[in-house]
Amino acid sequence: MTAPIAIIGAGIAGLSAAHVLHAAGHEVYLFEKSRGSGGRMASKRSEVGSLDLGAQYFTARDRRFIDALNQWRSQGHVVEWDPALYQYRAGSLTPSQDEQPRWVGSPRMSAITRALLGDLPITFGCRITEVFRGPHHWTLQDADGQNHGPFSHVIIATPAPQATPLLASAPKLAAVAAGVVMEPTWSVALAFKSPLETPVEGCFVQEGELDWFARNRCKPGRDTDYDTWVLHATSAWSREHLDAARENVVELLHGAFAELIGCLVPEPSFTLAHRWLYARPAQGHQWGALADADLGLFACGDWCASGRVEGAWLSGHEAATRLLDHLE
Structure with missing residues (x-):
């Protein structure tokens, strides 16, 4: 049985990728450090x-x-x-x-990301700090030292400064992310x-x-x-x-x-x-998404594209599409 695909980050980029992969029949599992989905599209419920x-x-x-x-x-x-x-x-x-x-x-605003999430499996309040690959699969480690896996592929859908250390297994991708302000x-x-x-x-x-x-x-x-x-x-x-x-x-x-x-x-x-x-x-880029397809590691987010909501969604879509293309 094929291991599921891990997606780190449940903003619109990560959920866009999850939606594409799920629609293609693949099992995905999301991890989100916050208490809810949406990232910068999240809304705050208040007394007003x-x-x-x-x-x-x-x-x-x-x-x-x-x-x-x-x-x-x-x-x-x-x-x-x-x-x-x-x-x-x-x-x-x-x-x-x-x-x-x-x-x-x-x-x-969060209605959109809630709809994209649907019933997909997700762990909230879980900050992934390390992504490492064994002989055949990926394992994730969270801030409490707990391991999660195995996963066949990993998509990192977090802001560039947070993605950089998670891309350590792919130094060239990590270097690109590290250069994003x-x-x-x-x-x-x-x-x-x-x-x-x-x-x-x-x-x-x-x-x-x-x-x-x-x-x-x-x-x-x-x-x-x-x-x-x-x-x-x-x-x-x-x-x-x-x-x-x-x-x-x-x-x-x-x-x-x-x-x-x-x-x-x-x-x-x-x-x-x-x-x-x-x-x-600080500036837009035209990468769409970052990928080391042979390794099975991908990164996406608004920082890979225009910086807008549309750019984030397109970046997640691009990461998932590249992953599917590699599987064919």
Whole structure:
């Protein structure tokens, strides 16, 4: 009996790969260090409703991803989001001319990855620290020293800095991953009992501490009595404040938001800060996925492609396709 295929990481790249392999009739097993799936597409449940602290939306350009998007739409996991979109530049807010379709998970971003996971076997709260190959199979070791296996192949679907040590058995792949720079992002959620008096529902910020902010409540399916907002700091600001206390991050970004939103901003009723240490690659790449097919080791993620949600999904799809091609 053929050993299953291990996938480390249950973000959209890992789940894309798992979906392709499972559809082709292969047994897969996932490992995820967090308590839930989704990675940066995960949503935070809170007393003020579900909050999309990571990916805010996604776009679709590649035909393969558009096909997947249409399937998710038909299943009710994805809806179009058409916010009143603005940009902040030179000290003023103006309507954005960017009219490309934007999509969100419904009722939260994590609906997509939850659908991809389905009933596939997964171990949550398990951080894999070592991947090593015996005479015929792969074995994984977690942070508690427990071994998992045997596995016929391994797909590593984690951010590049986390993938690098796991690729030690393939030094050339490890060297490529080690050269990838990932940027951090501080994300802050604010909730107000009364709606802010502004027409803005999403905004690209061209200066200052913030890179983006959005009225989280205006996304379809986000039911809450509060006016909820999510703010993303720039990569530069996030690097400078990487180890700042969460309450200080909230205070500073709340202040920056209040200065540019163009209306009275009271003290929020609820705040939350989350640091994405590896939010996005500093630059896009065209690898698709990394592979040592003869060894049976693969790596994927947004850092192998465009850095966008679509890039992460395509990278996982590419890793699984290369694995299947090698098996033929």
